[in-house]
Amino acid sequence: MIRRYTLPEMGAIWTEQARFERMLQVEISVARAQVGRGLVPAEAFAAIEARATVDVDRIAAIEKTTDHDVIAFVSQVAESVGPEGRFLHLGLTSSDVIDTALALQLVDAGRILLADCDALVSVLVRRAREHASTLMMGRTHSVHAEPTTFGLKLAGWAFEVDRGRTRLAAAVAEIATGKISGPVGTYSLLAPEVEAEALAALGLRADPVSTQIVQRDRHAALLAAIAILGGTLERIATEVRNLQHTEIGEVMEPFRPGQKGSSAMPHKRNPIVSERIAGLARLMRAYASVGFEDQPLWHERDISHSSAERVVLPDATIVCDYALVKTRILVDELVVRADRMRENIAAGLGLHASSRVLLALVEAGLSREEAYGIVQRCALRAADERRALRDVLAVESTVAGKISLADLDGLFDDPRHLTHVPAIIARLDALESGAGHAPAADDPDAV
Numbered sequence: 001m002i003r004r005y006t007l008p009e010m011g012a013i014w015t016e017q018a019r020f021e022r023m024l025q026v027e028i029s030v031a032r033a034q035v036g037r038g039l040v041p042a043e044a045f046a047a048i049e050a051r052a053t054v055d056v057d058r059i060a061a062i063e064k065t066t067d068h069d070v071i072a073f074v075s076q077v078a079e080s081v082g083p084e085g086r087f088l089h090l091g092l093t094s095s096d097v098i099d100t101a102l103a104l105q106l107v108d109a110g111r112i113l114l115a116d117c118d119a120l121v122s123v124l125v126r127r128a129r130e131h132a133s134t135l136m137m138g139r140t141h142s143v144h145a146e147p148t149t150f151g152l153k154l155a156g157w158a159f160e161v162d163r164g165r166t167r168l169a170a171a172v173a174e175i176a177t178g179k180i181s182g183p184v185g186t187y188s189l190l191a192p193e194v195e196a197e198a199l200a201a202l203g204l205r206a207d208p209v210s211t212q213i214v215q216r217d218r219h220a221a222l223l224a225a226i227a228i229l230g231g232t233l234e235r236i237a238t239e240v241r242n243l244q245h246t247e248i249g250e251v252m253e254p255f256r257p258g259q260k261g262s263s264a265m266p267h268k269r270n271p272i273v274s275e276r277i278a279g280l281a282r283l284m285r286a287y288a289s290v291g292f293e294d295q296p297l298w299h300e301r302d303i304s305h306s307s308a309e310r311v312v313l314p315d316a317t318i319v320c321d322y323a324l325v326k327t328r329i330l331v332d333e334l335v336v337r338a339d340r341m342r343e344n345i346a347a348g349l350g351l352h353a354s355s356r357v358l359l360a361l362v363e364a365g366l367s368r369e370e371a372y373g374i375v376q377r378c379a380l381r382a383a384d385e386r387r388a389l390r391d392v393l394a395v396e397s398t399v400a401g402k403i404s405l406a407d408l409d410g411l412f413d414d415p416r417h418l419t420h421v422p423a424i425i426a427r428l429d430a431l432e433s434g435a436g437h438a439p440a441a442d443d444p445d446a447v
Contacts, residue, residue, distance in 0.1 A: 001314065001315045001318040001319060005280065005318065005319060005322045006318050006322070007318070007321055007322055007325060009112060009321075010109060010112050010317060010318050010321040010322075011318060013105055013108050013109050013112075013314075013317075014105065014109075014314035014317075014318065016056045017054060017056050018105070019101065019105065020054040020056060020059065020073055021054050022101035022102075022104045022105055023070075023073060023097050023098070023101040024052055024054055024077060025101070025104065025202065026096075026097050026100045026101050026104075026178075026198070026202065027048075027052075027074075027077070027088055027089060027092075027097060028048060028049060028052065029198040029199075029201045029202050030090075030091075030092060030096075030180055030190075030194065030198045031045050031048055031087060031088065031090070032045060032049075032197075032198070032201065033193075033194045033197040033198040033201070034087075034090060034091075034190075034194060036197075037191075037193075037194065039090060039091070039194075040087045040090060041084075041087070043084070044084040044087045045087070047081055047082065047084035048081050048084060048085070048087065048088060051080055051081045051082065052077050052080055052081050052085075052088070053077070053080045054073075054076070054077065055076055055080065058076045058079070059072045059073050059076045060072075062075050062076055068094075070094040070097060070098060071094075074088055074089045091182070091189035091190040091194075092180065092182075092189070092190070093182055093183045093189075093212060095179075095212050095213045095301065096179060096180045096181070096182070099178060099179055099213050099214040100178030100179065100180065100199070100202065100204065100214075102309075102313070103175055103176055103177055103178045103204055103214070104178075104202060104204070105313075106172070106175045106176075106219075106222065106313065106317070107172060107175065107176050107203075107204075109317040109321075110168065110169075110171075110172030110175065110222075110317075111172075112317075112321055113168060113172075113226075113317060113320055113321060113324065114165060114168060114169055114172065116320075116321055116324035116325060116328070117161060117162075117164065117165035117168065117229070117324060118165070119324075119325075119328050120161050120324055120327055120328040120331070121158050121161050121162050121165070121431055122432075123328050123331050123332045124154050124155075124157050124158035124161060124331055125155075125158050125428045125431055125432060127151075127154050127331060127332070127334070128151045128152075128154035128155040128158055128425060128428060129151065129425065129428065130151070131149065131150040131151040131154060131336060131338075132149060132151035132152075132421065132422065132425045133149060133151065133421070134149050134150040134151060134336065134338050134341065135147055135149055135338075135341060135342065135345065135414060135415070135418070136148060136149060136150050136153075136250060136338075136341035136344070136345070137341070137344050137345050137348060137352065142242075144348045144351060144352050145352065146352050146355065146417075147345060147352060147414045147417075147418065148418075149418065149421055150250075150251075150336060150338075150341070151421070151425055152421060152424060152425070153239070154331070155424065155425055155427070155428055157232070157235070157236050157331075158428060158431055159427075159431065160232045160235070161229075161232055162431050164225070164228055164229035164232050165229075167225040167228060167229070168222075168225045168226065168229060170221075170225075171218070171221045171222040171224075171225040172222065174218050174221060174222075175218050175219065175221075175222050176203065176204050176205060177204060177205050177206070177207050177214055177218060178199045178202065178204040178205075178206065178207070178214065179195065179206060179207045179210040179213070179214050180194060180195035180198055180199065180206075181195055181206075181207070181210045182212075183212055183300075184211055184212055184300045185207075185209065185210040185211045185212065185300065192206075211299075211300035211301050212300050212301035213297070213301045215295075216291070216294045216295045216297065216305060217295055219291055219294065219295075219309070219313065220288075220291035220292050220294065220295050222291070223287050223288040223290070223291035223292075223312065223313075223316055224288045224291065224292075226284050226287065226288065226316050226317070226320045227284045227285045227287065227288035229284075229320060229324075230280070230281035230283075230284030230285060230319075230320060230323060231281060231284075231285070233277050233281055233323050233324065233327045234277060234278045234281035236274075236277075236327055236330075236331070237271075237273075237274035237275070237277035237278045237281075237327065237330070238274070238278060240253065240271055240274040240330065240334065241271045241274045241275065241278070244271045244274075248340075248344065249337060249340045250336075250337055250340050250341050250344065251334055251335060251336055251337065252269065252271075252334070252335040252337065253269075253271050253272070253273055253274060253330060253333075253334065253335070254329075254330075254333035254334070254335065255269050273326055273329075273330050274330065276326065277323050277326055277327055277330070280319050280322065280323045281323065283315070283316075283319050284316060284319060284320060284323075287312040287315060287316040287319075288316075290308050290312045291312065293308070294308055294309060345414070349382050349383065349386065349387065349388050349389055350382075350388050350389040350390050350412050351379050351382060351383060351389050353389060353390075353411050353412045353414075354375050354376075354379050354389065356411040356412075356417065357375050357389075357393060357399070357403075357408075357411055358371050358372055358375045360402075360403055360407070360411060361374065361375070361398075361399065361402055361403070364402035364403060365402070366398075366402065374396065374398055374399065375393075378392045378393050378396055378399070379392075389412075390408060390409070390412050393408060394408060
């Protein structure tokens with residue numbers, strides 16, 4: 001991923017240095033397990049543990065000859081150890097090291113993403129409570145429907161992010177899987193006990209039936225969870241973009257002193273962060289499709305997944321991290337224009353109360369079909385003539401005969417019809433208590 005969208009902590013996980021250091025960690029863990037079984041001399045392991053280092057430049061130089069990065073890695077590390085380096089990679093196949101090290105990287109990346117989710121949920125909950133009573137118009141098909149509150153909108157986002165976190169946590173817990181089972185998963189070179197001990201020391205579970213690799217359904221699930229979470233972030237960003245339309249103007253992205261929106265038009269204050277998040281969500285969905293394609297490999301393994309994974313797994317976690325952090329900042333600093341929300345409700349001429357009037361007429365004895373026809377006719381006339389629906393209904397004889405003016409006014413009293421909002425907002429308590437969270441990523445038995 002380009003530097004522009006790479007945050008330091010996540011980026012550090014995916015450097016070549018970090019990758020080879022994780023591979024060395026796997027090699028050392030296996031060698032340690034072999035010492036107790038008499039496969040590696042204790043003094044050789046002590047030398048390996050003390051002197052083994054990673055030199056990325058030297059690996060690259062060796063790889064120019066070997067055209068095989070794992071062989072180049074093993075050769076370079078063996079050089080750094082000296083004669084005892086011959087006991088490195090004893091009984092291992094390349095994918096034992098590659099897939100197990102990749103699991104360690106993905107678990108590290110997953111922990112960052114889960115923390116990002118927690119931080120975003122926390123901000124969403126706080127702002128939802130802050131705007132629990134901030135009245136705004138709800139829209140369906142981009143048309144005024146009925147009033148809601150901005151707090152409810154934020155609360156809905158909070159629960160959706162939390163659901164995404166739950167999916168992600170399950171995928172990260174599942175990805176904490178390695179294998180030290182040899183060329184086709186039969187333990188032909190090392191016993192299962194070596195795998196069990198080595199992986200336990202690394203905090204990983206063993207793939208119960210591997211081939212040459214850990215099966216890629218786990219990786220596909222992780223990328224799918226990231227893609228779905230990206231869709232949630234895009235939903236938030238899209239709503240901000242829509243509500244920032246000049247004609248609506250109910251929210252605005254934060255705009256720093258000195259920031260500029262257009263090289264030609266000084267008045268522009270564009271929702272660039274939301275648009276960026278929406279664009280990055282497309283990448284996350286695309287990465288998931290690659291994960292699905294990597295799943296059906298040939299026989300006990302081919303290498304078609306390898307080149308794709310070197311791109312999509314780092315990029316997907318890096319992009320998701322960036323988008324989660326940017327969404328948190330966006331929500332935290334979002335400018336909410338409650339006055340504009342009230343103006344937009346008033347501009348709707350009270351048409352949003354049509355469903356309440358319909359129900360009142362039915363309760364007064366009219367059939368639903370008759371009541372619907374009366375309210376629809378009055379609503380269309382109010383819209384066409386730019387008059388308040390309440391005023392049109394007040395002089396409609398059928399309505400006047402069924403609903404008093406005082407009761408009619410009550411039907412247009414929006415706060416009266418949002419009495420259940422506090423109860424919905426109170427459901428946020430479950431998120432703050434952590435209820436419903438999936439198991440932590442560092443618990444490999446909690447899938």
